Amino acid sequence: MANPKSAYSIPTKKGKLDTHIFVVWVDNEAGVLARVVGLFSGRGYNIESLAVAEVDATKNISRITIVTTGTPQVIDQIKLQLKKLVPVHKVADFKREDKKVIFKEMALLKVVGNKKKIEKSLKACKSFNPVILDKTKQSVVIQITALRREIDKMSKRLKPFGLTSTSRTGAIAMTRGSEVFK
Amino acid sequence: MSKLYSGAEIVFKCLEDQDVEFIFGYPGGAVLPIYDELKNHSSIKHILVRHEQGAGHAAEGYARSSGKPGVVLVTSGPGATNVVTALTDAYMDSVPLVCISGQVPTHLIGTDAFQECDTTGITRPCTKHNWLVKDVKDLTKVLHEAFKVATTGRPGPVLVDIPKDVQFAKTNYLKPKKENKIANKLHNKFTQNELDKLIDLISKAKKPVIYTGGGVINSGPKASETLREFVRLIGFPITSTLQGLGAFPGDDNQFIGMLGMHGTYEANNAMHDCDLLINIGARFDDRITGKIDEFSPKSKKVHIDIDPSSINKIIKVDLAIVGDVNEVLKSTIKKINKKQNGFKFSNKQSISKWWEQIQKWRTKDSLGYINSDKTIKPQYAVQRLYELTKTQDTFITTEVGQHQMWAAQHYKFNKPNRWMTSGGLGTMGYGLPAAVGVQIAHPDKLVIDIAGEASVLMTMQEMSTAVQYNLPIKIFVLNNQYMGMVRQWQELLHEKNYSESYSEALPDFVKLAEAYGCKGIKANNPEELDVKIKEMLDHDGPVIFDCQVDPNENCFPMIPSGKPHNQMILGPNDKKENKITGKGKALV
Numbered sequence: 001m002a003n004p005k006s007a008y009s010i011p012t013k014k015g016k017l018d019t020h021i022f023v024v025w026v027d028n029e030a031g032v033l034a035r036v037v038g039l040f041s042g043r044g045y046n047i048e049s050l051a052v053a054e055v056d057a058t059k060n061i062s063r064i065t066i067v068t069t070g071t072p073q074v075i076d077q078i079k080l081q082l083k084k085l086v087p088v089h090k091v092a093d094f095k096r097e098d099k100k101v102i103f104k105e106m107a108l109l110k111v112v113g114n115k116k117k118i119e120k121s122l123k124a125c126k127s128f129n130p131v132i133l134d135k136t137k138q139s140v141v142i143q144i145t146a147l148r149r150e151i152d153k154m155s156k157r158l159k160p161f162g163l164t165s166t167s168r169t170g171a172i173a174m175t176r177g178s179e180v181f182k
Numbered sequence: 183m184s185k186l187y188s189g190a191e192i193v194f195k196c197l198e199d200q201d202v203e204f205i206f207g208y209p210g211g212a213v214l215p216i217y218d219e220l221k222n223h224s225s226i227k228h229i230l231v232r233h234e235q236g237a238g239h240a241a242e243g244y245a246r247s248s249g250k251p252g253v254v255l256v257t258s259g260p261g262a263t264n265v266v267t268a269l270t271d272a273y274m275d276s277v278p279l280v281c282i283s284g285q286v287p288t289h290l291i292g293t294d295a296f297q298e299c300d301t302t303g304i305t306r307p308c309t310k311h312n313w314l315v316k317d318v319k320d321l322t323k324v325l326h327e328a329f330k331v332a333t334t335g336r337p338g339p340v341l342v343d344i345p346k347d348v349q350f351a352k353t354n355y356l357k358p359k360k361e362n363k364i365a366n367k368l369h370n371k372f373t374q375n376e377l378d379k380l381i382d383l384i385s386k387a388k389k390p391v392i393y394t395g396g397g398v399i400n401s402g403p404k405a406s407e408t409l410r411e412f413v414r415l416i417g418f419p420i421t422s423t424l425q426g427l428g429a430f431p432g433d434d435n436q437f438i439g440m441l442g443m444h445g446t447y448e449a450n451n452a453m454h455d456c457d458l459l460i461n462i463g464a465r466f467d468d469r470i471t472g473k474i475d476e477f478s479p480k481s482k483k484v485h486i487d488i489d490p491s492s493i494n495k496i497i498k499v500d501l502a503i504v505g506d507v508n509e510v511l512k513s514t515i516k517k518i519n520k521k522q523n524g525f526k527f528s529n530k531q532s533i534s535k536w537w538e539q540i541q542k543w544r545t546k547d548s549l550g551y552i553n554s555d556k557t558i559k560p561q562y563a564v565q566r567l568y569e570l571t572k573t574q575d576t577f578i579t580t581e582v583g584q585h586q587m588w589a590a591q592h593y594k595f596n597k598p599n600r601w602m603t604s605g606g607l608g609t610m611g612y613g614l615p616a617a618v619g620v621q622i623a624h625p626d627k628l629v630i631d632i633a634g635e636a637s638v639l640m641t642m643q644e645m646s647t648a649v650q651y652n653l654p655i656k657i658f659v660l661n662n663q664y665m666g667m668v669r670q671w672q673e674l675l676h677e678k679n680y681s682e683s684y685s686e687a688l689p690d691f692v693k694l695a696e697a698y699g700c701k702g703i704k705a706n707n708p709e710e711l712d713v714k715i716k717e718m719l720d721h722d723g724p725v726i727f728d729c730q731v732d733p734n735e736n737c738f739p740m741i742p743s744g745k746p747h748n749q750m751i752l753g754p755n756d757k758k759e760n761k762i763t764g765k766g767k768a769l770v
Binding site: 008009030031034035038042073076077080081083084085086 | 302303306307310311314331468471472473474489490491493494495498743744
């Protein structure tokens with residue numbers, strides 16, 4: 001129990017946490033990312049990963065993808081609070097388990113080692129669309145695209161083969177089929 | 183080729199187009215071009231404050247009492263940081279403010295120049311939106327959009343940061359074009375179906391209560407009219423938050439007093455026991471709800487609010503109606519009248535038992551206190567002030583603390599926009615500058631700041647503003663020499679360890695008033711109180727009234743934090759009669 005002497009109420013039951021992916025369409029203007037990120041930090045929401053880039057140069061629209069966790073009530077709040085921001089056009093949110101939505105992250109993996117180790121690394125990456133971006137006698141830079149947990153797994157598996165550095169993006173999302181989110 | 187205007191001129195052209203009459207501000211290096219332009223615009227009057235926080239609160243007082251946005255003009259750096267408290271206050275209490283701040287020239291931004299600060303960065307979390315205008319061509323559009331954002335939907339403060347070189351730069355002035363970016367995300371989203379559901383709930387309720395908030399006030403004076411019609415039509419008891427006072431007449435029999443931490447026994451018990459709770463323009467603030475999981479456990483809950491993010495934020499509701507209070511209530515009344523002509527009678531009957539229960543709670547007289555003929559009880563002082571001013575159209579502002587709660591409990595408001603208090607942020611020092619702003623908006627009305635001596639010292643310098651502009655504000659200080667609310671918490675929760683809550687070396691308020699060039703009055707005992715209050719009211723000019731009250735008085739009733747509505751601590755009157763229950767004791 002929290003301190004009963006507080007001038008505030010005591011925190012009570014916590015709901016189940018879900019992971020959600022928010023896709024936010026915003027005006028690409030100065031400070032817009034700070035507004036979105038500031039909303040998360042200011043209200044105590046999590047950001048698990050973040051990806052942002054301009055997607056429509058003529059309309060000046062950027063697309064921000066944020067992976068976050070929270071109780072259903074918090075998820076609802078995040079959505080409503082995001083919609084209140086002036087430069088925000090629309091907000092979509094998806095459960096991570098949602099089968100109708102594709103989520104992908106990209107990672108660049110640098111493996112330093114002998115030929116054998118490099119080959120083993122490449123083989124291990126096989127199912128994640130590996131692209132060799134750079135190769136020398138002692139090293140290779142592999143690009144893979146996969147889910148977050150798959151990349152987590154790959155990082156672990158490649159360690160013994162000489163994985164020296166990992167660089168990865170936040171998740172981005174797209175709905176399946178012809179449907180477009182309005 | 184049309185005429186070219188400087189950025190400073192454009193600022194004023196926009197203010198003129200927005201029908202701004204008053205600016206509250208303080209000059210400085212980075213806004214000098216705007217101040218230089220002031221002389222050419224006679225329809226706009228500048229009110230020179232003594233501290234930028236005062237400008238912000240004065241603009242809040244102006245906005246809340248007039249319904250128009252308050253405009254603030256400050257310089258860069260310290261000017262902007264000083265106004266942050268007022269912006270945050272306005273954000274929490276949904277007050278429309280447009281703050282224009284000067285900034286160092288664009289080429290110096292980011293170089294730690296003299297009086298530079300990241301104003302838009304600092305004010306981002308405490309404004310609805312803000313802009314840094316780097317190109318004079320954007321200035322017109324931004325300023326008009328600023329007014330629109332501040333005043334539409336749930337109102338709030340905005341800030342426009344204008345670098346000094348932009349104030350000098352020249353461009354065309356274009357009348358504002360219609361923008362629908364904001365318009366399409368706000369306002370009335372309710373359906374007829376939702377109103378039908380509401381009417382159905384109303385007709386079935388046996389123990390209903392209406393709980394109104396500042397949203398009714400923000401919806402305009404018409405909304406208060408509509409609310410009165412609605413409440414009388416359905417005959418339900420109505421309680422109000424601190425910010426909603428005045429929307430429904432405080433002396434009406436259907437009004438059961440303020441609810442929440444220092445609300446009445448009847449209001450809080452009604453909230454706890456009701457079977458239908460209709461929240462109109464309030465936000466389930468933690469001072470209102472008490473313990474969340476024991477909040478109004480048996481009721482169906484309806485929430486009418488213009489801000490969708492207020493809904494289900496704290497309390498899950500059964501029916502949400504997103505829209506402007508006035509619009510929602512008007513449509514509901516229309517529907518009730520059309521649908522069920524006999525409805526009003528039948529329903530009033532089914533809740534008569536509930537009213538009996540409420541009458542029983544009322545007999546507790548939870549706002550009662552033990553009066554004294556030796557020392558002035560603060561509650562008595564507020565009651566006398568009310569009795570002696572109730573025939574006039576009086577505007578009350580307050581600071582924050584015990585005096586604020588006593589004012590809310592004992593001063594009865596019959597009209598909206600007559601009560602200006604800092605509720606969300608709880609800003610000590612709010613009341614005096616707010617009174618300045620209220621008096622500017624209503625030069626012929628009686629404006630009183632019910633203050634505490636600790637709070638009022640935080641912005642005392644604004645007396646100088648009041649004197650400069652001949653504003654006859656009355657500062658009614660309930661002087662108990664303590665930060666009373668802090669002392670009360672320390673008494674109840676921290677074993678009477680009155681750590682730093684006693685102000686030694688308080689000024690002589692009468693002499694202080696005289697030093698500012700206004701009148702000082704001191705009342706020491708209940709006998710002379712009425713005469714002194716009349717003396718204050720009769721004086722045509724600003725007054726500081728030092729009302730020496732009982733320093734040990736506590737503000738009751740009270741819901742201790744973390745407790746539900748039906749576990750209140752009542753005042754000493756009640757303790758004497760009933761002996762405090764075991765449960766009640768444990769709370770203290």
